[in-house]
Every structure is written in C-alpha cells, then in structure tokens.
Amino acid sequence: MSLIKYIVRRFIALLPVLFGVLTLTFVLSRFMPGDPVLAFLGDRFTTEQYNFQLHRLGLDKPIIEQYFIYLGDLFTGQWGVSVSINKGQPVWDLVLDRFTRTFDIAIMAIIISAIVGIKTGIISATNRNKPKDTIFRGMALVGVAIPVFWMGMILRLVFSYYIPLFPGLNYKSPGIGDPPIITNFRVIDSILSGQIYLIIDYLYHLILPVFCLSFISLASVVRQTRSSMLEVLEQDYVRTARAKGCKEEDVINIHARKNAMIPVVTVIGMSFGGLLGGAILTETTFNLNGVGALVMIAIRNTDYWVLNAVVFVITLTFVMVNLGADLIYGLIDPRIRY
C-alpha cells in the first residue's frame, strides 16, 4: 500500500518537471526560424491558402493565447498533426510508431550493459590493481570513448560488408511485412498476431545496433560497481563472513554484491538519458528509421507538433526509467520502505 502511495507521490512530484519541459519546448520551438505553414504547403500556394492554413493551425493568434491553447490541447489529447513528414497524420501515430524502435534498442542496450557491467565490475574489484582489473577498466573506458555512430559504421563495414554475418541497414529484411499495429511495439505485436518469424527477423537486425549502443553506459556501470564493491568489501560483515569460513564466491555473491548494488542502480538509471541520445545517433547509422530521423526533419521544417511529442515521449521515458530504478531499491534492500 505504501508502495502505491510512494508511486503516486513521485508522479505528482514529476508533474512540474513535465510541465516545465512542455513549456520549454513551446518557447524554443516558437523561437525557431522558419514557418510550419510553408513546410505544410510546399512551393506553390496562394495567399488565401496560406492565411487559411495559418488560421487552421492557430498560428495567427497572439503568442500568449497560443500557449494556453497549446496547454489545453495537451490535456484533451489533441497533440496536433504533422505538417512536414506525413502531412495530416496525428503526431502520436507517427511518433509512437518510430519511438518504440528507439526504445527497443535503448532498453536492450541498458539490460545488456547492466548485466555485463556488473559482472565485469565485480571481477575487477576482486582483482584490484592486478592486470585483469587494468584491462577491464581500460576496455570499459575505450568503450565509452568510441563515438557510437562511428563504431556502428565500423561494425557495419566489418560484419555486414567484409564478413556478411549481420544485416547492416534497416530493421527488417526486404519483403517482410509489418504486424498489425496493436501496441506499436513490434515484438509484442508479432507475438499477439502469432508471427514469430517477424520477431526473429527483427532481433537479428538489432544485434549490431544494440551491441554498439550498450557500450555507452557500460563504462559507468563498471566503474560504479567496482568502487562500491571495493567499499563494501572493507565492511565488517564481509570480514565476519570470511572469518566464519564462507567460500570466497559466496562472500562476494551473497554478502557483498547486494549491498553494493544501490549506487549501481542509480547510475544505470541516470545513464539512460545519454543512452537515448546515443540511440538517436545509432539508428541514424543503421537507418533504423526511428525517432532520430523524425526529430531532425521536424527541426529542419519547424514542425512544432512533432518536435513537441518527441521531446515529451523521450522525457517521459527517461523519468519513468529513473522512477523504476528507485523502485528497484526496495527489491534489492528490504530495509528501504517507501
């Protein structure tokens, strides 16, 4: 019960941030040079058409009034239609279709980097200042120092051009269709419609992007795991466990690891923001046709509505993942009550 109360409280605390992000998007997008009506109409139009569209999009009103109409529309779910990409398509259809792909690679990358990073971090903590430790830390640093888009290009070059193991571009093989849209998540939709081969094809295409994206947060997970493990291994209860004759692996896996995990979970949550930015770059490299391409077109054509929805959905995801991280604390450490 207290958990639900805690979640509700956190949600209420989030509202000002989301409101602030929406306001910031509004302000920034109105400052952008360019005219969404021109993007909508293309090259040939009459003055009447222009004025009609200006009125229809609500851009002829004073800016303050536009702002309040904008806020009102957000609450009633009218987030507007795209004026640049698929003209007239509601932005949510467009953004959700693209964003789920970005989200898929980001979430897979964070899971992989969490698993691998915690394992590596523990190994380098238990072998402190030995060659193994230096090699692991150095490799993690190399991983974070590689520009993710460049790494994607090199992976494409090596593993899909020189050695054709994996597909280099796109998220599905040519000639393969889409599952019926139910939740917009390709994996879930494929399961619901019973087309398992779609999932296999999709995941096969995501191997390289996810591999390259997972390096972004790997180094910070390794570093945090290592330093908090080192701290925990100095504690009295670890010495007690060793003194009473526990096996060394039990000392690490049972006594030490759980207690070292809380700062690691925080770091994983915080690194998700950078991961979403990296996902935009990665999907550009691999032509995954995700939200990155969308937001670039939206900014170039001053498509306020698409930009707004993209920013909102990314912010919401980031904030939700951090809320999830806070909830995981309770699972790790039963002493924490909400």
Place this chain on the structure above:
Amino acid sequence: MEHESLKQEPEKKTKSKESDNVIKNILSWVINNIKFLLIPASRLDDLTSREREYEMKISKRKFIRRLKSTLTILGIAIIFFIVTLAVFAPWFSLYSFEHLAGVHTGMWDPPSPEHPLGQTTLGRDILGRIIYGARASLTIALPAISFSLVFGVIFGVIAGFYGGWSESIIMRIMDVFLAFPGLILAMVFIAIWGQHIEYIMIAYGIIGIPYYSRLIRGSVIQARELPYVQAAKVAGASNWRIMFKHILPNCIQPVIISFTFDIGGIILSLAGLSFLGFSDPQLIEWGNDIADARMHLYDAPWGAMWPGIMILITVLGFMLFGDGLRDALDPRLRNL
C-alpha cells in the same frame, strides 16, 4: 600645462603598480588554489616549518604516487599529443588551411604518397583535416565546458547556500533542463541561432550547467553546517564572502574531477551533433568528416576511419586522465 603633466605622472605609475599587484594577487590565488587541490596539507600554516616541510614532502609524494598508474600517464601523454597537434597544426599538416577547405580533384581517392590517408569527397587531404580537426574540437569543448562550469558553480552555490525558495526555483529549472533530452536541446539551439562555432559553444555551455550545479549544490549543503562556516558567520563575513571564499574552495574538488571527464564527453557529443549535420558545415571537424564519409562507407572506408580514431584517442586521453585524477583525489578510495 607642464605643471599638470608633471603632476599626473606619479599617479599613473601608482596605478600601473596597483594593476600589477592585482595580477600578482590573482596569479598567487590561482597558484595557491592549484597547490591546495593538488598537494594536501599545503595550507597548514600552524605547523612548524620542519613539520610543514615533512608534511609537504610526504603529501606531494603521495599525490604523485597515486597519479602514477600506467593508464593515467597514458592519458596525460595523449592529451599532450592532441594539444601539440592542435597548436602546431600548420607544421604537421602537408597542406595549408585554405587548401584543406577548398575543392580539388580526386574524389575519395585511396591513400597515395601525396595524400597518406586518402582524400574526401571534395578531394581534401584526410591527414591534414584530422590534424586541423583537433583545433576545432578543443576550441569548442574548452570554452563550452568552462562556461557551464562557471555558471553551474554560481547557481549551485547560491542554491545550496541560501536554500528555501531560491533553491527550489533554481533547482526546478535545472531539473527541467536535465530531463530535456540533451541532444535534441542542442539541435534546437543550433536551429534557432544558426550553425556557427560560437553558438555551438554556447549551446553546449548551457546544456552542461545543470550537471555542475547539481554536483556542487550537494556538497555545499553539507558544508553549510560545518563549524568553519559558522565561525565565518560569527566573524561577520558577508554571505558572498562565505560562499565563494570559504565554502567553494572546499567543495570544488568533485567538480574539477568531473571537468576533465566532461571535456571528453563534450568532444564526443559535439562529434555526434556534426554527424547529424547540425554543426557548422564549413568547420574542419572530425564529426563533419565522418558524416561526409557515411554514404561512401563501403567504397572509401578510409574516409570514416581516421577521424573516428582521432575522436576515440582524444576522448580516451581525457577520460583516462580524469579517472586517474579521481582515484588520486577521491577521499573514499585514498586509503584502500
């Protein structure tokens, strides 16, 4: 007339002396602070001179010993290499700056004796461009991060020290900027202001502010209640004096560590921005070159490879150095 001019001369002299003193004061302040940060116990004035000498020797050795890991030295060497490359670019490059920005024949030509690493779409020499690219990355990253450092520290100290409504206003605004996806924020700023190097700097400067203010606010809140701050208050020091002379020097250490790391991070995100086509297209910059080569990845892999390796090396250098610095300065790891 003569009389007046005679009168004015001594005044001028004293003025120049004063300005000399100001410069000397600032310099000694900077040096003292660096000493304070790098050499523990360098400010212990109440020690006898022998104790002090001994303490200094020990602590200096300690710091250097802590910094003396293979990885850290590698990082310092890389930073030195990149800075040398940037400063002496005209000496290292086979071609002049104008030549590298011009249009020539030889589209995506493979490596040859004249062009050791090949040529780009417009026939530009890749070796020259990656050497000059070091300039762009460093000249954008350093001012940008200094900008966010200065403003982030000011906001963070004010928020942490005063608390109350000023803290809530500042930190709520910072939260909004933190939650806003950084890459998109940079793209929108560039779209608003135009694709120029100064605007890229300012955009990244603004994006970095919330991280630093968060970082410093936490330690200021802890330091606010410590006895030395209370003592300064009792002695009648003004709030500004307490904030920036008493609290700040004791809280700046995590920021300095983060600073070294973030130079690497900002070079990386700058390259990402250029890759998406949102930086100055005229700029000789590694990210721009990679973006150029993207469409010719399979037929001209050298176009993308070298700029990427340069980014990797540079960022790695700053991160290795930052890692070593943190290990040396972090009090939690000091005794392990």
